[in-house]
Amino acid sequence: DDVSCNVRAQYEENPYPRWVKTRIPTKVKSISEICAELNLYLHSKSIENVTGSGNFKYNRNLPVANVFYAMGSPVAGQDIDAFITAEPIPQSSTNNNMGIGTYNTSSDDYTYIQSGASSSGSFSPGKGYLVRVNATGDVSFTGSIPTVEDFDAGLTYTNNRYNLLSNPYPAHLKSGSDGFLGSNSSRVDGTVWTSNATASEYDTNLLADGIIIAPAQGFYVRAKSSGSGNFTFKNSFLRAENIDNFTKNINI
Numbered sequence: 001d002d003v004s005c006n007v008r009a010q011y012e013e014n015p016y017p018r019w020v021k022t023r024i025p026t027k028v029k030s031i032s033e034i035c036a037e038l039n040l041y042l043h044s045k046s047i048e049n050v051t052g053s054g055n056f057k058y059n060r061n062l063p064v065a066n067v068f069y070a071m072g073s074p075v076a077g078q079d080i081d082a083f084i085t086a087e088p089i090p091q092s093s094t095n096n097n098m099g100i101g102t103y104n105t106s107s108d109d110y111t112y113i114q115s116g117a118s119s120s121g122s123f124s125p126g127k128g129y130l131v132r133v134n135a136t137g138d139v140s141f142t143g144s145i146p147t148v149e150d151f152d153a154g155l156t157y158t159n160n161r162y163n164l165l166s167n168p169y170p171a172h173l174k175s176g177s178d179g180f181l182g183s184n185s186s187r188v189d190g191t192v193w194t195s196n197a198t199a200s201e202y203d204t205n206l207l208a209d210g211i212i213i214a215p216a217q218g219f220y221v222r223a224k225s226s227g228s229g230n231f232t233f234k235n236s237f238l239r240a241e242n243i244d245n246f247t248k249n250i251n252i
Contacts, residue, residue, distance in 0.1 A: 072166020
């Protein structure tokens with residue numbers, strides 16, 4: 001039950017992969033090759049030992065245009081300028097701001113990528129960004145092997161202490177007392193704020209709500225004035241989910 005795919009009807013026609021009880025294909029191929037050939041989707045709460053070569057691509061559907069999404073990249077190495085070129089990222093009608101920005105805790109405002117920029121760097125897994133598109137559909141993050149191990153993201157403990165983070169994994173992530181809020185309770189308050197694009201607002205989610213964070217979804221947390229250290233994401237917080245809750249959170 002750790003592996004699901006949308007090729008059930010074609011399974012018997014395909015000589016591999018044959019998933020045995022150990023969940024190892026009897027004919028070895030890289031994960032990227034299998035996914036490309038079979039359109040395979042992995043949903044697991046314990047994703048480990050991902051190997052392969054070449055690029056990994058994650059597609060995220062954005063069903064509402066001309067609103068800002070809180071997002072992040074679940075793969076490393078996606079160039080921001082290349083992302084702007086490839087996707088329908090608009091420029092502001094009043095200045096050179098493009099529809100990608102980062103949050104500044106110290107000044108409680110945003111810094112936007114400028115039109116024509118050529119050295120903006122890459123998306124940092126675990127860091128949140130504001131992303132705006134002027135057309136609905138999929139956007140793609142392409143990069144190296146996805147993060148599957150425990151992962152640390154930096155927190156700012158000064159000024160208003162709000163921090164924009166994102167799910168660094170290509171899998172759903174558990175918050176709540178038995179998820180990343182509980183694990184980081186000495187560092188952040190027990191609240192997660194997520195963008196709800198369908199309602200053009202932010203949802204406030206408490207510790208007891210125990211929401212799940214979708215792949216590529218960004219969220220705000222507030223650091224405690226007495227806290228210190230990095231915000232820790234753990235592989236054990238991953239959840240196997242069939243429901244895409246990216247634009248509106250679902251309690252579990």
